[in-house]
Amino acid sequence: MHQTIEITVHYFAKLRDLTNKEKESIEIAIESTPKDIYKQLNEMYGLPDNPNLKIAINDSFASWESELQDKDKLVFIPPVTGG
Amino acid sequence: MHQTIEITVHYFAKLRDLTNKEKESIEIAIESTPKDIYKQLNEMYGLPDNPNLKIAINDSFASWESELQDKDKLVFIPPVTGG
């Protein structure tokens, strides 16, 4: 049996439409990275295959290879189009 | 006896302070140019000797060599400093 942690994923724009969720809590294996999580979500929701996304963990920019911690807030950030 | 015409000269900024006039009518010889007039005014009022001025005749930019006509409005335009 794997050890797991719980994180929250928030969705915006196209990703919110595809998941039909603003956010959700998910259980993930320890030492998972945003890359691992995206792979799972991609399978679950049919998210884009080669996404041009940035990563934020706990409201700061982070890398696709960051190791996620319990209770982390993870956001996949599509190319921005404000203004 | 010379033939003369009458023109109006308007003064702005430093030139207004030196002449102490907003405008005045002056009688000038026919075929006079702004250059000729400035020479007279320079002697009369002590205007600057080598002025960096532009010329307007009847509210349009003109040259120092333009031949003035009766009733013309002549303005010597100092470098502008608006804005």
Next chain:
Amino acid sequence: MFLITEEIILPNNIELKFPSSKVGAKSIFEGIVRDNNLGKSVKKLEYQCYEELAIKEGSMILKEAVQKYKIDDAFCIHRTGKLEIGETAVFVRVFAAHRDDSFQACRYIIDEVKKRVPIWKKEIYESGESDWLKGAG
């Protein structure tokens, strides 16, 4: 100061702020919802915002502008939610002693906001369809 708001942006209310007596130049930029984009008739816009990071990144951009240019003050407010044609989506204002700095800083701020602040725009077309705009980067 960088703000995010769901309320309508009324530049006249923002403009009640009086600059310091050292200020000789004020530059303002406003992005306004227009009725067309890339050949399509736009009916309205919807802006979604990742607010916590948007405030952080927006505030950072204003700080950078103050460091890069000789300016007195920089302010930006960005609207979210559903916007009608003619409404202000983003408002930038810079006070400086001289105009070169106010122009450059104002341009820097709006360019960086559009590149970096996590806000997304969905266009709702006259046809009834809608689409999230594709960002450049």
Next chain:
Amino acid sequence: MFLITEEIILPNNIELKFPSSKVGAKSIFEGIVRDNNLGKSVKKLEYQCYEELAIKEGSMILKEAVQKYKIDDAFCIHRTGKLEIGETAVFVRVFAAHRDDSFQACRYIIDEVKKRVPIWKKEIYESGESDWLKGAG
């Protein structure tokens, strides 16, 4: 439209004008009387204007801006007479579809106005002295 006025310029009143639905960008520049110049404490300013030619030349500059950039509308108003610190000496506003045009046109207009429109500024110093500023050209 290019205007000269002896009345105080209140940008909020000017800003009541609503842009066309094609407008996506509004750029504004305001030149404001500041309390110092070239190291001297300024108490107030006096602007003198050769109004007939100023209107002609100012209108020409706005026309040039419309020809050079893709803009919807250009407006400029310049104050004359005695101005207090903090008052607006000149106000420029440009409407365009896109921000690059509105920024560039706004900058073009204020730069050309300062170079070409026959208006002269006298600084009245805290010391009681006063002086016409020397123009560049």
